[in-house]
Amino acid sequence: MLELRGIHKVFETQGRRKHVLRGVDCQFRRGDSVAILGRNGAGKSTLVRIISGAEHPTRGEVVRRMSVSWPLGFSGATHSALSGADNVRFVARIYGCPVQRTLDFVREFSELGDDMRMPVRTYSAGMSARLSFAMSLAVDFDCYLVDEVVAAGDSRFAERCRQALLERRGRSTLLLVSHQPDLVRTFCTSAATLHDGKLTFHEDLDQALATYHAL
Amino acid sequence: MSGAAQGIGLFGAMRIQAQVIGALVIREMHTRYGRENIGYVWLFIEPMILAAAIGLLHSLSGHGLPGGLPTFAFYVVGYTPFYLLRAVLNRAAGSVVQNAPLFYHSRVTVTDVVVARSLLEGAAVMVAMAVFITGIGIVTGEWPHDWVLMALGVVSLLALCHGAALIILSLTVLGEQNVERIVHPYTYLSIPMSGAFVMVWWLPYELHWWATIYPTVHSFEMTRAGYFGPVVPYHYDVPYLLASIVILNVLGLLALRVARPHLEA
Numbered sequence: 001m002l003e004l005r006g007i008h009k010v011f012e013t014q015g016r017r018k019h020v021l022r023g024v025d026c027q028f029r030r031g032d033s034v035a036i037l038g039r040n041g042a043g044k045s046t047l048v049r050i051i052s053g054a055e056h057p058t059r060g061e062v063v064r065r066m067s068v069s070w071p072l073g074f075s076g077a078t079h080s081a082l083s084g085a086d087n088v089r090f091v092a093r094i095y096g097c098p099v100q101r102t103l104d105f106v107r108e109f110s111e112l113g114d115d116m117r118m119p120v121r122t123y124s125a126g127m128s129a130r131l132s133f134a135m136s137l138a139v140d141f142d143c144y145l146v147d148e149v150v151a152a153g154d155s156r157f158a159e160r161c162r163q164a165l166l167e168r169r170g171r172s173t174l175l176l177v178s179h180q181p182d183l184v185r186t187f188c189t190s191a192a193t194l195h196d197g198k199l200t201f202h203e204d205l206d207q208a209l210a211t212y213h214a215l
Numbered sequence: 216m217s218g219a220a221q222g223i224g225l226f227g228a229m230r231i232q233a234q235v236i237g238a239l240v241i242r243e244m245h246t247r248y249g250r251e252n253i254g255y256v257w258l259f260i261e262p263m264i265l266a267a268a269i270g271l272l273h274s275l276s277g278h279g280l281p282g283g284l285p286t287f288a289f290y291v292v293g294y295t296p297f298y299l300l301r302a303v304l305n306r307a308a309g310s311v312v313q314n315a316p317l318f319y320h321s322r323v324t325v326t327d328v329v330v331a332r333s334l335l336e337g338a339a340v341m342v343a344m345a346v347f348i349t350g351i352g353i354v355t356g357e358w359p360h361d362w363v364l365m366a367l368g369v370v371s372l373l374a375l376c377h378g379a380a381l382i383i384l385s386l387t388v389l390g391e392q393n394v395e396r397i398v399h400p401y402t403y404l405s406i407p408m409s410g411a412f413v414m415v416w417w418l419p420y421e422l423h424w425w426a427t428i429y430p431t432v433h434s435f436e437m438t439r440a441g442y443f444g445p446v447v448p449y450h451y452d453v454p455y456l457l458a459s460i461v462i463l464n465v466l467g468l469l470a471l472r473v474a475r476p477h478l479e480a
Contacts, residue, residue: 053321056475070319079246079316086245093238094322096231 002028002051002068002143002173006060008197009046020046021057022197030066030142033174035184035205037212038194044177045071047194048145051175066142066173067095072133080121084112084131087120088138095139102138109160110134130157137164143173162186181209235322239331258335259343262298266291266347281417282447285357290412291347292365292442293435296372297411299340300431301402303333303373307380308387308395311478318478325471325478329380337373344369348442360444368438374460375430381467385474410435415450423450430459 009021020043028034038044048071049055050062078087085103092102107116110130120128136144144165165174165187176187184191184205191208192201195215202208248254274286310328317323344365352358359365386394407413410432418426426432427450436451 049319052319054319056478058476064321068321070321079242081246082242086242090238090242091320093241094235094320096234 001030001063001065003063003065004051004060005063007047007050007057007062008059009043009050009055010058020197021050024060024197024199026192026199026201028143028173028175030173031170032190033169033188034176034201035188035191035208036175036177036194036199037179037184037191037208039215042194043197044194045147047199048147048175048177052145067139068143069136069139069141069145071145071147072136078120078128078132081119083119084110084116084123087131088116088135091135091139097139102135105138106131106134109137109164111157126157133161141172143175144168146174146176146178184209231322232327235327236331236334239317239323239327240335243331243335258339259346262295262302262340262343263346265298266294266343269294281414284443284447285355288351288355288357288442289439291351292344292439293411295340295344295347296369296435296438297406297409298343299336299369299373300376300409300411302336302340303376303380304383304398304402306332306336307383308398310380310384311388325384325475326381326468329377329384333373333377333380337369341366341369359442361441364441365438366441368434368436368441371437371456371460372431372434375434375456375463378460378463378465378467381464382470385467385470388474388477390477405429408432414439414447416448426450427452427455430456430463433459 004024004026007021007024008019011018011020024047036044036047046055050057052068052071053062053064054070078084079090082090084106088103088106089099091097092099103116107113110116110127110133112127112131115123115127120131123131146165168174169187174187176184178184188205190201190203191205191212192199193208193212193215194200200211202211244255244258248257270287270290273290278286280286280289307329310332311318311325314328317328318325348359348362383394383398408429410426410429413426415423415426415432415436433451433453433456436449437456440449440451
């Protein structure tokens with residue numbers, strides 16, 4: 001169970017304050033698959049980073065009673081000077097996973113092969129995404145935060161991601177940030193819209209998408 | 216393998232933190248020294264080069280030291296821990312920015328990163344020290360009087376610097392860009408005050424109290440006492456040192472707490 005209580009996030013740069021999240025209260029239970037919809041700049045990425053623990057709210061708290069993945073979807077989580085394999089080893093060690101087994105899984109799922117020994121800075125965007133996603137699947141989190149990563153990588157990889165995420169449905173929670181309605185429909189059973197710094201839940205996907213388009 | 220965090224209790228949490236810090240230490244080594252075979256060796260060769268150079272310069276210049284302490288050993292025993300002080304303080308400000316990708320993982324906290332760095336620097340300096348001691352011992356036949364006391368001296372210095380590093384980092388995160396610019400020259404300008412190359416007993420008696428206000432003096436005196444033994448008088452106060460360590464680290468953790476909402480990954 002993952003709970004957000006009174007989350008506020010204010011960014012202050014160069015004397016200007018931007019109040020991005022204005023009191024987000026919600027609960028995500030195991031097995032939920034929720035899409036988070038919102039305009040560009042609504043604060044979706046900020047919300048995801050706060051949920052993952054990468055960023056801290058200005059006010060409020062996040063209560064995590066399940067393991068949460070890092071925000072999947074951009075290469076920010078890997079260290080570019082290290083090789084793919086060393087990144088995997090690091091992640092395995094942090095989360096207490098057997099190192100060799102994790103390496104084997106990632107090598108196989110990402111299909112990176114010998115490129116695993118090269119530094120991540122030499123990877124293409126697609127390769128980085130495959131590495132990051134494969135690592136997160138290897139650790140087997142209770143909750144996956146996905147920031148439209150399934151857009152990167154070729155169709156074969158996208159299909160494997162789809163399969164992997166669908167296979168985890170029911171036992172893992174999925175929070176998907178996306179603009180694409182078909183992605184939302186494939187993976188999610190409910191959706192929430194982020195607007196004016198507040199998160200509004202909709203039980204019906206169509207209603208949610210309609211609300212989002214009306215924003 | 217699930218990374219579930221439910222109901223693990225205090226020991227579970229400590230075990231996880233130890234795991235994370237271990238992973239961070241390995242990662243820091245790989246990042247800084249690469250994977251080539253010779254890479255790790257630079258970890259302790261770096262401090263040794265400068266310490267040896269300074270030791271040689273002073274012993275070749277022919278000037279003696281009060282109490283007849285061996286010159287080369289004195290400067291090496293002073294410079295090697297001082298390198299630790301400089302390394303930990305100078306790297307403190309960049310800890311968050313340089314390691315931005317790490318914080319995407321909820322298990323990795325800023326404290327973990329700073330602790331991992333401190334441990335790595337501490338281990339490197341201790342290996343360097345051990346190599347010097349062995350070398351000096353083999354060549355001159357002089358061995359440390361009490362190596363445990365020496366180790367405690369270095370560890371206490373590390374603990375002091377760790378607390379200071381947390382404070383420096385927090386100030387930098389809170390937007391004080393100039394903190395780093397002050398820290399770098401400070402580590403040089405504070406050399407006389409730090410006690411690395413000056414022993415308290417050299418100073419006139421009236422100045423002894425003033426000289427021992429600065430906490431690192433106690434660490435250096437302890438390290439020297441451990442190496443040279445009771446041939447000269449030492450001035451260090453363990454309770455004062457411990458209190459300084461606790462105060463600095465508590466201040467550091469509090470400062471980090473204040474700075475935390477401003478950490479932007």
